[in-house]
Amino acid sequence: MAFHPPRSRSLAGLTALALAPLVLSACSAGSLGSSDDDGGGGTSITFLVDNAPQTIATAEALADDFNAQQSEVRVEVETRPQGTEGDNLVKTRLQTGSMNDVFAYNSGSLFQQLAPQSSLTPLTGEAFLDGVDDSFTPQVSAGDEVYGVPLGTAFGGGVLYNRKVYEQLGLQVPQTWADFIANSEKIKAAGIAPVVQTYGETWTSQLLVLGDFHNVAAANPSFAEEYTAGRAKYATDAAAIKGFQHTQEIHDKALTNADYASAKVEDGIRMLAAGEGAQYPLLSTNVATILSVAPDKIGDIGFFALPGDDAATNGLTAWFPGGVYVPKSTTGEELEAAKKFLDYLVTPESCDIQSEKSVPTGPYLVEGCELPGDVPQITEDVSAYFDSERQSPALEYVSPIKGPALEQILVEVGSGIRSAEDAAALYDQDVEKQAQQLGLEGW
Template sequence: MKKTKNALSMAMVVAVTVTSAACGNGGGSKPAAVTSPDAAASVKPVEAAKAKEFKMTLRHIEVRDTAKSNLAILQDVVKATEAEVPGLKFELDGVEDVVNRDTKLKAEMQAGSPPPIFDLFGGADTTNYAKAGRLLELTPIIAELGLKDKFMNLNEFSVDGKVYGLPRSGFIEGVFYNKKMFAEAGVQVPKTWDEFLKVCEALKAKGITPIAMGGGSGDGWVINMLTNTLMVRLGGPEIQEGFAKGKSKWTDAPVIEAFKKLEELKQKGYLDKNVIATKYADGQAKFYTGQAGMLFDGSWAASGIMGKNSKVADDASFFNFPSMGGPGDDMINGGWSNGYGFSSKLNENELKAVKSFIKNFYTEANQKRALKESGNTPALKLSDIGDAKGLVAEVVQGQVSAKKGAFPAFDALVSPAVKKTLEATMEELLGGKVTPEKAAEKMQAAQTAK
């Protein structure tokens, strides 16, 4: 018994000695050699377990040449998010905005299989998809990330008090104009409808297309930006808010009058004569290549107007559409309709990726960068507008000048079917195929049948 105890004590001393030698390696000495083949076999390098790779589709609409800056921001956010979430690999799926909204995403939602992250339009689209259970509720997530009170407005992405999407930027719509052409025609920024018509006539007399516009070949929504503003100028924001609720009709006097004003612009040759045969991008290009005096467009157009292909970057400016003597004067068409939505069918890893994406995308630095580089109206409340200058600053100032505030795009308030009907109907109106009165009747029939 005594011999066994002594042998055990000696073994313990040897073990301590070997351990001490190995611990001394921190000073630069080599570890003690392992002489036992069995012991050598048991010593293996410890490696960090590699995370299992998983892929996520991210559907975006930054596909035009004028969206390159927006795409660069998105790509930077993707890289940052992949670095934060082990195993994550994004697959970017760029799709033209109308195709995404009206075709691909609609079909995916009906099938219950939208991408994990996708471009989402606020208003009716968000409401319908949320009620169908297709959208991830974001209310607790933005609270967790400290973003709950950081957004300018989440109304278009909220349903029954819960948030289901996040705007990536806002927009305002108004008139871009060529200061040099105005000076040569002897006109100034119009304050009233009559003054606006005189500006158009003066430009036309100089052989200049007064208003560039491409609203054909599936781009009827472009015409409706102007139609929307005319309706609200004459009838106030409540008229478009009342369509879906039955409180107002498309046959109401202010709507018909708006259709008449639009028809007047076409008949007098103030709108591009090829408006219903021209794509949006081509119509927009007519302004920034110096072929038209004005362009009614959204704030997103600033990037193209200031881009490398522009001939009017130094001459372009912006003004809010003039007053028309109605309750909607001194307002501006603006909102926060374009953003990102997230599938309600996410596993644990995908949910982590979504939270990381939101955290990395929605930062003040990114919002200022998008404002400066693309003219994007910030979706977040900013302490300042950074170093944005020139046309971008003027566009943002256009929002500030709207003393009565902003009204949303009508297609955020009506069903997709009504939206599509108005696009086709306004093309018919400008093509001389229907009268303003018949156009209004057609629209009301679509509204009733929705």
């Protein structure tokens, strides 16, 4: 999945495309079921995806392969806009019973906003779920029911780093934040920008906070629950405030690139690839960006998780693939056809096609799915955290709360305008407004 401008203020949303929408296929709710002109005499169903070119290419390739394997079901791909317009369309179709037979959408907190227990068909007990990794099912579950299967690969929030710079300076991948700062000081002494920041795209300021959640959860396993209930705060939790403090520290110690205020993601990637910057806190989805702007340097770039205070609990803050779901409006023959398509999606054949259409940014969370042998080092590094079970979900997968002002607040911290403590308290106020809008208890 390529890394593009944000569709929402969550880092998962930041990975979605924000291109101009394509026109949706004209159809009424009644036209989404069986078709008498599909040529095969079977049941025809539609699969709704967003209109990112890469998404469309993958969805169409999957549909073509599935259709070629059997004659009982025919899948046709339809598209929707991205961003807020697309989110609203999905919710409206679900609420009015006019959703396509099968559709792809986010997992985690954005999935929860679909009111799955009233709008989606539960899949609990279906045999095809046996092949889905246990780390994924909580991201598409509500109550005791599972509602989706994964599409795409997992990815991580951490640090892209120039392996050649590390090798030249004799550095090891840091296991603690103190190690990270020590490495950064050595990199600075060598005349290289230690920590690349790109506030010309303000959402990139969030990584040192949101990508640190594995460390927060390790220090306080109940933080997400307490945070959602309004009892835990960033300003008063000793672990949660660390991301704000780290953002301030790299500024105060002059560890960032000189043009941090105006640089954008592609600028940061070019700097990293050229060895002019050594470490860039970002998502592993930027494999695609590197392949776009510096393809000959892809082997020079690795990835490590944001380190915390304790090397013994070092691990990855993980983001998960989106899901594929069946609305409750899909019934009868179309429901059975939809389940056959979901069964196909969680097979090695499906994963192989996905790999052909886009470079994996982490592991597939499906049994039997193997990464191609030539995946970038970044992908291998992310997958290693999953293989060793040293990962935990980003906060957005365990809590619906994220205030919209975080990126602007952190730009101020990273620019020396606001202190970490003041920023955390301000963000707690921002979060309170959002929690109240969601109608959560305790706020």
